[in-house]
Amino acid sequence: MVELRSASIGSPGPLGGYPRVSKAGAVHRVPPNLADYDTARRDFSWETARALLDGLPGGRGLNIAHEAVDRHAAGPQADRVALRWIGRAEERAFTWRELRDATNRVANALRRLGVGDGARVFVLAGRIPELYLTVLGALKARCVVCPMFSAFGPEPIATRLEIGEAEVLVTTEALYRRKVEALRPRLPGLRHVLLVGESGSATAVPGTLDWNAIVEAANPDFTIPPTDPEDMALLHFTSGTTGRPKGAVHVHAAVVMHHMTGRHALDLHADDVFWCTADPGWVTGTSYGIIAPLTNGVTNLVVEAEFDAQAWYDVLERERVSVWYTAPTAIRMMMKLGAEPLKGRDLSALRFMASVGEPLNPEAVLWGVEAFGMPFHDNWWQTETGGIMIANLATMDVKPGSMGKPLPGVEAAIMRRENDGQISQVAAPMVEGELAIKAGWPSMMRGYLKEDARYRKCFAGDWYLTGDLAMRDEEGYFWFVGRADDVIKSSGHLIGPFEVESALMEHPAVAEAGVIGKPDAVAGEIVKAFVALKPGHEANETMRRDLLGHARKRLGAAVAPKEIDFRANLPKTRSGKIMRRLLKARELGLPEGDISTLESDER
Amino acid sequence: MTRDETVALVADILSGIAPEADLSALPGDADLREALDLDSMDIVNFVAALHERTGRPIPEADTPKLLTLDGVVAYFEADAR
Numbered sequence: 300m301v302e303l304r305s306a307s308i309g310s311p312g313p314l315g316g317y318p319r320v321s322k323a324g325a326v327h328r329v330p331p332n333l334a335d336y337d338t339a340r341r342d343f344s345w346e347t348a349r350a351l352l353d354g355l356p357g358g359r360g361l362n363i364a365h366e367a368v369d370r371h372a373a374g375p376q377a378d379r380v381a382l383r384w385i386g387r388a389e390e391r392a393f394t395w396r397e398l399r400d401a402t403n404r405v406a407n408a409l410r411r412l413g414v415g416d417g418a419r420v421f422v423l424a425g426r427i428p429e430l431y432l433t434v435l436g437a438l439k440a441r442c443v444v445c446p447m448f449s450a451f452g453p454e455p456i457a458t459r460l461e462i463g464e465a466e467v468l469v470t471t472e473a474l475y476r477r478k479v480e481a482l483r484p485r486l487p488g489l490r491h492v493l494l495v496g497e498s499g500s501a502t503a504v505p506g507t508l509d510w511n512a513i514v515e516a517a518n519p520d521f522t523i524p525p526t527d528p529e530d531m532a533l534l535h536f537t538s539g540t541t542g543r544p545k546g547a548v549h550v551h552a553a554v555v556m557h558h559m560t561g562r563h564a565l566d567l568h569a570d571d572v573f574w575c576t577a578d579p580g581w582v583t584g585t586s587y588g589i590i591a592p593l594t595n596g597v598t599n600l601v602v603e604a605e606f607d608a609q610a611w612y613d614v615l616e617r618e619r620v621s622v623w624y625t626a627p628t629a630i631r632m633m634m635k636l637g638a639e640p641l642k643g644r645d646l647s648a649l650r651f652m653a654s655v656g657e658p659l660n661p662e663a664v665l666w667g668v669e670a671f672g673m674p675f676h677d678n679w680w681q682t683e684t685g686g687i688m689i690a691n692l693a694t695m696d697v698k699p700g701s702m703g704k705p706l707p708g709v710e711a712a713i714m715r716r717e718n719d720g721q722i723s724q725v726a727a728p729m730v731e732g733e734l735a736i737k738a739g740w741p742s743m744m745r746g747y748l749k750e751d752a753r754y755r756k757c758f759a760g761d762w763y764l765t766g767d768l769a770m771r772d773e774e775g776y777f778w779f780v781g782r783a784d785d786v787i788k789s790s791g792h793l794i795g796p797f798e799v800e801s802a803l804m805e806h807p808a809v810a811e812a813g814v815i816g817k818p819d820a821v822a823g824e825i826v827k828a829f830v831a832l833k834p835g836h837e838a839n840e841t842m843r844r845d846l847l848g849h850a851r852k853r854l855g856a857a858v859a860p861k862e863i864d865f866r867a868n869l870p871k872t873r874s875g876k877i878m879r880r881l882l883k884a885r886e887l888g889l890p891e892g893d894i895s896t897l898e899s900d901e902r
Numbered sequence: 903m904t905r906d907e908t909v910a911l912v913a914d915i916l917s918g919i920a921p922e923a924d925l926s927a928l929p930g931d932a933d934l935r936e937a938l939d940l941d942s943m944d945i946v947n948f949v950a951a952l953h954e955r956t957g958r959p960i961p962e963a964d965t966p967k968l969l970t971l972d973g974v975v976a977y978f979e980a981d982a983r
Binding site for chain 2: 450452605606607608609610628632635636640789790819821822825844845847848849851852855856857861
């Protein structure tokens with residue numbers, strides 16, 4: 300029996316019969332940053348939040364990298380470990396002073412290459428130190444940083460580099476050879492490719508530069524130029540139902556949100572060791588895997604290796620992790636192993652656990668109490684929101700399955716779309732509608748790159764419409780219901796069905812493709828494709844493998860379908876649009892709903 | 903199972919999960935996830951198929967032992983003894 304350290308489980312609640320995890324009388328090892336929810340909400344202002352940051356010296360503006368690195372390097376924190384990296388074969392640590400010098404070198408190196416203000420610097424790498432140095436150094440040089448997931452295949456990489464007008468790409472020699480080299484003719488605007496060699500060794504690949512040689516030769520002194528808080532800083536791609544991926548634009552002012560949510564939602568304190576398991580290729584791994592811990596002066600732990608429960612427990616124990624931010628897929632995989640591997644481990648440093656990516660199922664929230672002596676605190680946000688919006692907080696009772704309550708400074712509501720296109724707030728508790736957030740928080744996206752119409756479609760008046768369906772209960776807790784569109788959420792990542800269908804359609808045998816998310820106990824959803832072949836092609840196992848291999852080569856394992864089924868014909872509307880909703884309902888054995896627009900049915 | 907049998911089994915299973923994967927030049931100690939671009943779902947499916955095809959129960963906790971070709975070979979070699 301694990302001793303209950305910071306919570307106790309109450310009697311079953313009204314929703315789904317899962318007991319509420321009460322925080323009444325909980326003993327907190329450190330006083331939580333947010334002691335009382337109602338008071339904190341009432342007293343909150345963005346001016347006060349902004350005042351927790353320094354700003355560039357001499358009133359020269361606000362730059363994320365200054366708040367994350369330079370201000371701590373100039374203070375009493377200078378010689379504490381800012382970034383602790385655990386690689387597959389070696390480990391490295393950077394104090395704030397070292398991090399400042401190393402990121403200054405990157406900034407100078409970019410400048411010397413003639414990479415100017417606002418230039419788009421893309422990063423494609425696993426979790427290696429050079430990635431972190433590049434992101435922060437490029438922000439110092441006032442470049443715009445776009446991290447990409449290293450498991451993407453060539454097609455998602457090319458699309459993002461094109462839409463984002465990449466001028467610089469920092470990647471590894473291995474990834475370059477496998478995924479980028481063949482794309483170069485498509486990317487005339489890509490001026491520089493900088494390669495990190497295997498374990499930091501030198502590279503000599505035609506058409507590229509050696510990252511280490513260039514950065515090491517650069518000067519370690521750099522003064523961040525004046526930075527307007529509204530200057531574009533980060534570009535994060537996300538997927539919609541239709542069309543190409545969308546590049547959500549974030550500005551330097553977003554750091555106010557990163558910092559504040561690090562304090563409020565993750566309860567970061569200066570002596571914490573914080574581990575966010577997300578990859579910087581996704582927004583969580585940037586906002587919370589790089590920025591928020593550093594602005595809060597917290598040691599940021601980075602683990603290069605992919606998920607492995609035993610290895611993760613080793614890290615938690617050995618590194619004395621105190622705050623841990625992870626994801627449902629990983630939690631469910633740990634759950635499958637049971638609490639047994641945790642027996643005898645000293646996890647006494649651990650005091651707060653949070654989860655994001657997709658709704659954490661109530662069983663997993665409660666398994667946290669059984670296995671770690673505390674619940675996982677689920678929270679909700681999106682690429683577009685830039686930071687955590689709704690969360691279960693350290694001092695708040697946890698209702699397993701709920702995403703929690705809006706953070707101070709965040710106004711959330713459930714909206715109903717009326718027939719005239721207007722929206723109205725749903726006041727009654729536990730009535731489904733679209734989750735909306737009142738515009739105005741600092742890390743709200745400032746646009747989708749070159750997609751103004753799609754950006755404007757996200758707003759109704761003052762409200763940002765999230766595309767997520769949710770409900771609010773009488774206590775103000777929000778509950779996720781599902782997506783309002785066809786976007787697939789697999790292992791916490793959004794996948795646009797259109798991107799997958801397009802890749803399948805490129806195969807010469809494919810006539811039609813429809814892609815859905817199929818519920819999965821571990822990943823939340825997996826990508827499933829339905830394919831109709833052109834005449835003269837036979838639907839058999841050989842064809843299935845051919846299509847699967849084709850899709851994986853184009854898209855990478857993270858985006859490609861896990862299942863492919865054949866149909867003679869896919870259900871379509873009169874205008875020829877494939878009805879994914881119907882494919883999904885039939886796959887799951889659900890009611891088919893309104894099929895009045897169905898013109899050509901599935902065979 | 904002999905090494906050759908195990909390698910053939912791995913190749914057959916992976917041709918259903920990741921048909922594009924080329925095992926011919928794969929070093930025995932290479933991490934399958936990285937070398938062949940397999941994600942965690944692929945690994946779950948791979949381990950499930952190993953269990954199905956060999957009939958040997960594979961506890962969840964043994965997954966880390968099955969992430970290289972050498973690892974899989976050793977796992978099923980030990981089984982024969």
